[in-house]
Amino acid sequence: xSLQHILLGIIAEPKSGYDIKxxxxxxxxxxxxxxxxxxxxxxxxxxxxxxxRVEGVPSDKGPDKKLYSRTDAGTQALIDWLHTGPATSPxxxxxxxxxxxxxxxxxxxxxxxxxxELKAHYQARYAALQAVEAGWKAQCPTYPxxxxxxxxxxxxxxxxxLRFQRSYMDWCTNSIDRIKSRYHx
Amino acid sequence: xSLQHILLGIIAEPKSGYDIKxxxxxxxxxxxxxxxxxxxxxxxxxxxxxxxRVEGVPSDKGPDKKLYSRTDAGTQALIDWLHTGPATSPxxxxxxxxxxxxxxxxxxxxxxxxxxELKAHYQARYAALQAVEAGWKAQCPTYPxxxxxxxxxxxxxxxxxLRFQRSYMDWCTNSIDRIKSRYHx
DNA sequence: GTTATCTATGTAAATATTTATATAGTAGAA
DNA sequence: TTCTACTATATAAATATTTACATAGATAAC
Numbered sequence: 114x115s116l117q118h119i120l121l122g123i124i125a126e127p128k129s130g131y132d133i134k135x136x137x138x139x140x141x142x143x144x145x146x147x148x149x150x151x152x153x154x155x156x157x158x159x160x161x162x163x164x165x166r167v168e169g170v171p172s173d174k175g176p177d178k179k180l181y182s183r184t185d186a187g188t189q190a191l192i193d194w195l196h197t198g199p200a201t202s203p204x205x206x207x208x209x210x211x212x213x214x215x216x217x218x219x220x221x222x223x224x225x226x227x228x229x230e231l232k233a234h235y236q237a238r239y240a241a242l243q244a245v246e247a248g249w250k251a252q253c254p255t256y257p258x259x260x261x262x263x264x265x266x267x268x269x270x271x272x273x274x275l276r277f278q279r280s281y282m283d284w285c286t287n288s289i290d291r292i293k294s295r296y297h298x
Numbered sequence: 299x300s301l302q303h304i305l306l307g308i309i310a311e312p313k314s315g316y317d318i319k320x321x322x323x324x325x326x327x328x329x330x331x332x333x334x335x336x337x338x339x340x341x342x343x344x345x346x347x348x349x350x351r352v353e354g355v356p357s358d359k360g361p362d363k364k365l366y367s368r369t370d371a372g373t374q375a376l377i378d379w380l381h382t383g384p385a386t387s388p389x390x391x392x393x394x395x396x397x398x399x400x401x402x403x404x405x406x407x408x409x410x411x412x413x414x415e416l417k418a419h420y421q422a423r424y425a426a427l428q429a430v431e432a433g434w435k436a437q438c439p440t441y442p443x444x445x446x447x448x449x450x451x452x453x454x455x456x457x458x459x460l461r462f463q464r465s466y467m468d469w470c471t472n473s474i475d476r477i478k479s480r481y482h483x
Numbered sequence: 484g485t486t487a488t489c490t491a492t493g494t495a496a497a498t499a500t501t502t503a504t505a506t507a508g509t510a511g512a513a
Numbered sequence: 514t515t516c517t518a519c520t521a522t523a524t525a526a527a528t529a530t531t532t533a534c535a536t537a538g539a540t541a542a543c
Contacts, residue, residue, distance in 0.1 A: 115392035116529080122399035131491055144394030151530060153493055175490035175538050195403060199416040200392025207300035207385025209329035209455045214307035216448035218380060224451075231384040263401035265480065266409075270394045273469050280465035284458050295450065301499080316521055336500060338523060360508050360520035 116155055117164075118194040119145055121187050124165060127180035130156055143242060143274030156181050164190050212288075221296040225289060232285035239278040246271060301340055302349075303379040304330055306372050309350060312365035315341055328427060328459030341366050349375050397473075406481040410474060417470035424463040431456060 119141075123133055130152045137147055147155075156179075159165035164187035172178045183191070194200075208231055215224055249268065250256045257268050304326075308318055315337045322332055332340075341364075344350035349372035357363045368376070379385075393416055400409055434453065435441045442453050 114528090115390065115395055118392075119395045119398075122395065125402070129491075130493090141395075141398070142388070144389075144391040144398070146388040146390065148531065149491090150493080150495095150532080155529095157493095172491065172538085174540075176492065176536090177538095178491070191399065192403070195396055195400060195412075196408065199412060199419060200396055201416070201419050202390075202392060203327070203331040204329075204389055204391075205300065205331065205387075206329040206389075206458075207303075207387060209458055210300055210304045210307065210326075211380055211385055212451050212458075213304075213326070213329070213455045214376065214451075215380060216446075216451035217310070218377070219447055223381065227380075227384060231386070234384060234386050261401075262404055266397050266399075266401035269473055269476070270398045272472075273391075273394055273397075276465055276469050277462070280461055284461050287457075288454055291454070299498090314521075315523090333501065334521090335502080335523080335525095340499095357508085357521065359510075361506090361522065362508095363521070 115145070115200055116147060116151070117159060118191060120152070120155055120159060120181075121164060121183055121191040121194075124181045124183055124187075127168065127182040129178040129180055131178070140245060143238075143277075144270055159187065163187075221292065224292050228285050228289045228292070232282055232289070235278050235281040235285065239275065239282065242271060242274045242278060246275070300330070300385055301332060301336065302344060303376060305337070305340055305344060305366075306349060306368055306376040306379075309366045309368055309372075312353065312367040314363040314365055316363070325430060328423075328462075329455055344372065348372075406477065409477050413470050413474045413477065417467055417474070420463050420466040420470065424460065424467065427456060427459045427463060431460070 120133065123136060123141075128136070130149060133152055133156075134147070134149050137145060137152075156165065156167070159181070160167050163184055165181045166184055168180050168182070169177050170180055211227070215227070218224070246256075249264075249271070253259055253264075257272070260268055305318065308321060308326075313321070315334060318337055318341075319332070319334050322330060322337075341350065341352070344366065345352050348369055350366045351369055353365050353367075354362050355365055396412070400412070403409070431441075434449075434456070438444055438449075442457070445453055
């Protein structure tokens, strides 16, 4: 049920589905992700449930935009969600499943390749988050201090993203070392 | 597509859907999770695709068990999966979405309560993983050294789980401190 | 002028997952 | 004996997500 609520959070300022997709891909990537084909129907449902309203406006480029914004009921639904306690749900990590069964293969080089690829993946994600952080730093010289209330909590999620990616990278690094020293090096 | 492959990995020894569910809930919890209502149809599909075979056997307790095991094609499908590169997929963290929009509330106590609850959640998961680790240690006095090839990689996923939970907990601790010091304490 | 790219909105179909419900045997407790 | 808990399998319905497809305006490159 989180997507609906996250959309409600995002449309504090009127936004189109396309705008929202860009926000997911830039600043929200570290905790949520959705395709346009999921966003458009979800926005429709918010309107059907009276949690959002929609207004069509001409676009500078391309077809007309549909700007969605929260109704009072939508704002209340968002507040309720924030008060229901942390939305933790079991995380699925396919790559850990692969590692779990990797021992059956007995292929040191394949294992090393796997972990190096995984590490590169998380390094790229880490670099992307650092770029977002660099944007914040450029705007606020005392970062991460001196942020407004809204930004304070948003920065916390960025901090979480950076920490988690580092954690993944550290695990990869350590795993590579362990594989190397186990199979003579 | 990971569930099918994880099931193929699990049925290296013949197992029933019920057995598999118990394995998910005990030792695989840190990277995958599935309901029985998802496992049973998935096993059926493996058989339909000739990746597994099934054998009915009487149970000591309750109705007959259906034991699933891999066919050669199933083993090959598992190997192929291990060679397709790390199965990374974007992770969705509802609780980070909540934090992202929490600044609109300006309720210090609610924020602290939220993070304490989240920290308790991850502490509980961490303790569960430590219990699994204690089982390993009891079996192998030199843990984490001196494990067989299979166990070596399985232990790596446990190590990952422990690291990731610690990372979540550290972030919670740090966030609580930051909230306290921001709103005078 | 044609092609590629970006903006912009969607639907359809397939797959994945969750929640609810149904059935049935076995064992131990009340 | 009835109730509860655990073992065991399964389907139905709802929700969530991904992948593929379809349409169309604007703008810049070639």
